[in-house]
Amino acid sequence: MKVLTYLVVIFSVFAGLEVQAEEKKKSDFIKIIIESNDLMKFNKTSIYAEKGKSYKITLKNVGTLPKAAMGHNLVILNPGTDALKFGTELITKHGATLQNEWKPVKAGKQVLAQTKMIGPSEEDTLKVKFDKVGVYHFLCTFPGHFAQMRGVINVK
Numbered sequence: 739m740k741v742l743t744y745l746v747v748i749f750s751v752f753a754g755l756e757v758q759a760e761e762k763k764k765s766d767f768i769k770i771i772i773e774s775n776d777l778m779k780f781n782k783t784s785i786y787a788e789k790g791k792s793y794k795i796t797l798k799n800v801g802t803l804p805k806a807a808m809g810h811n812l813v814i815l816n817p818g819t820d821a822l823k824f825g826t827e828l829i830t831k832h833g834a835t836l837q838n839e840w841k842p843v844k845a846g847k848q849v850l851a852q853t854k855m856i857g858p859s860e861e862d863t864l865k866v867k868f869d870k871v872g873v874y875h876f877l878c879t880f881p882g883h884f885a886q887m888r889g890v891i892n893v894k
């Protein structure tokens with residue numbers, strides 16, 4: 739009887755450990771911080787990522803100009819969509835307006851993930867997982883910013 743009790747205890751301990759490991763895996767996000775500023779620049783324009791891993795990407799606005807004049811966001815596009823072309827079509831094709839804070843609401847699956855538009859000293863974090871190997875373009879969709887505020891995520 740005692741042996742059985744020990745076995746049950748041992749089994750329970752192992753089962754518990756497994757649950758813990760599982761939970762740890764779920765919260766295992768790789769964190770990346772990107773800064774944006776009043777000079778209309780991201781501080782990172784080339785990022786390497788791994789297929790199948792989960793990321794938390796935080797966009798920080800380290801500028802001081804008001805959001806209406808110099809707001810920033812981070813919009814990650816799926817492979818095959820070019821950020822420069824996407825930028826030129828934001829208002830004409832992708833539904834970005836002043837009212838929706840320049841969110842490309844009509845872009846559908848061309849957008850993989852995005853933060854909200856943020857003002858000075860604000861930040862916003864998006865969660866993303868890259869399912870495919872490839873080059874993912876990103877940009878800020880505030881009018882005109884795509885000309886400078888662009889970058890690539892190389893997923894291997």
Ligand SMILES: [Cu+2]
Pocket residue numbers: 774778808809810811878879880883887
């Ligand atoms: Cu911007």
